[in-house]
Amino acid sequence: MSSTRVLILGVLLDRPLHGYEVRKTLELWGAQHWANVAFGSIYHALGKMAQEGLLEVIESGEGAGPGGGRGRTVYAITPDGRAEFDRRLREHWSEIMPIVDPFQVALTFMDRLPKADLLSAVRERTERLRAGFASFERARDAKRAADAPRHVDECLVLSAAEYRAQLEWLERAIARIERDDIP
Incomplete structure (x- = not known):
């Protein structure tokens, strides 16, 4: 599992969010500086992790949102997602990888x-x-x-x-x- 996916799961630990909120949180944290986060990949990762059962869609983005715009999909972490986050977090603490520069x-x-x-x-x-x-x-x-x-x-x-x-x-x-x- 990529670091971006671990970051997404971690952001969703406290409460459900839509993709834009996940992205803004990671931007606020400055993740682009230290985690090589490609912000465009967040939305794809959210959908993929929902398919894998790590996240669940609790509010569908289909249909019109406020002001007639497209609604936003809200994701929540599942128990399997929490278990995967915990496992990968521990691996990230112990894994030593060369910095490829x-x-x-x-x-x-x-x-x-x-x-x-x-x-x-x-x-x-x-x-x-x-x-x-x-x-x-x-x-x-x-x-x-x-x-x-x-x-x-x-x-x-x-x-x-x-x-x-x-x-x-x-x-x-x-x-x-x-x-x-x-x-």
Whole structure:
């Protein structure tokens, strides 16, 4: 089960919601920054998990909603969904997976770039990481303003720490590249 599905089940633990509310909750939490959530996949996942018996539709989205628009489908977690969430949550705590980052592929072939191009690429990545920090701060501020759960901050704190570690490596790498220490 993907992390997105676990997040959806977790969001539905407290009360039934329609897909838009699930999406807005995950956006509020900043899940796009730390869980690689594709927000468009939420609606598909909700329908699929309902077919699998992990969720139940308690209000159908068919027919006209308020103001003549399409109604929204409301989902509730089932006992099987709770059991699946609990099982997968425990697995997620113990599962260690490599972080797959295309940057490490680029590092493998850094010796194939002329020094000036390599320095340019490293400096550009450094600026992107700094912009990422700013994005994390904006997400944390928005989350606080909306009274989102404080524990979700920890996901943003961990992501920022990963960015910081890479940024520190890049800053040291610039000096080493300039001295011809690498590659």
